[in-house]
Amino acid sequence: MNEPGPNVLTGRIAEPAASEFPALKLRYRVLDASTHRSPKYLRKQLKHISNRMVGERAINLRREPIAHAYRVFFRHIGLDPDETPTPVESVLAERLRAGRFASAGILVDALTIAIVESGVALRAFDTQAIEGELWIRVASQGERLGDGRGEPELPDGAIVIADQHKAIAPIFGDPADRALPSRSTSRVALCAIEVAGVPQIASEEALWKCATLIEQTLE
């Protein structure tokens, strides 16, 4: 197995998820970030990819290797990708619905650009809600997301992204409220979820692209 790139951490995959999905990997970077209004050049870049993404790509997307790999993984974990779209399909569906990629702040814009260009599933969590390293595990019976207050009970066998003490988010789905980046977020954990059929280089490039876009806004 290749060593991850600089600054990229690899989260542990706990049993039984590891043996069921040997290719499943969690790669992440922790970096300063902001959710404030995007600078002009980032909005321009968003507009540029908006113009490149046409309906034809959306139709053929599910035949692209990386998008297809996520659709298959969604099936394997009990999600219908037509009901709960994969990250890249979700972003493209929004582009077709709105007619463009509307700017939604630095973090979301950077994630959108990196997801569309790479096809890799990227997520960001506010580090204020994270204690220790991130990993993927199966939730214990009756477990809830975050500190559990106001969060629904996770289904039996739910696959979650967790820190050392609690579940932060389902592997695909809305995170605990505190982990959701907000106006007060100053640092995020940027995660790439790698599944069978997604090359390591693609997920690392997606992380690099997204991190670079965010870091440029901080200079």
Place this chain on the structure above:
Amino acid sequence: MSELTLAPPLRISTGIDEAAARRTLRAQIAKLERELAELFTRAYPRKGFDWSVASRSGPRLLGLQELEELRDDLAGRVEDVRHELRGRNQVEQANIRLIDRMVADPASYRWVQVSADDVGARGCKYWHSLPKLGIVGMLMGWWRVKISSGCP
């Protein structure tokens, strides 16, 4: 007479390797998902297909039975879509032949109209057998196939 001693009964293990079975099922699901994706792109721009395969309240680890049910549902959906697409293809081919006949002999297909949808194509184009010069063409038997210029 010496006492007959029986050998211990042969134990036959009937336990199956569930992990291997789940791996096989996942490979089958991946193959069926690919087939469904191929059908999706082939079916475009036709509308009215049902692509849904019920979710299993994920994201979570699925058991052997759930994976089997999912595989069966996907296989059923692939078969349904393939059957529907084959049926539509036949109708569309018949409509394409109808257009050829209309163009060759418009007077025999008076007022017949075939749309792009009817031949599985995109857009609002249609072929319509109409009389030339309105009422004069009707009286004189001057018919032609008018091809619309597309969407307004």
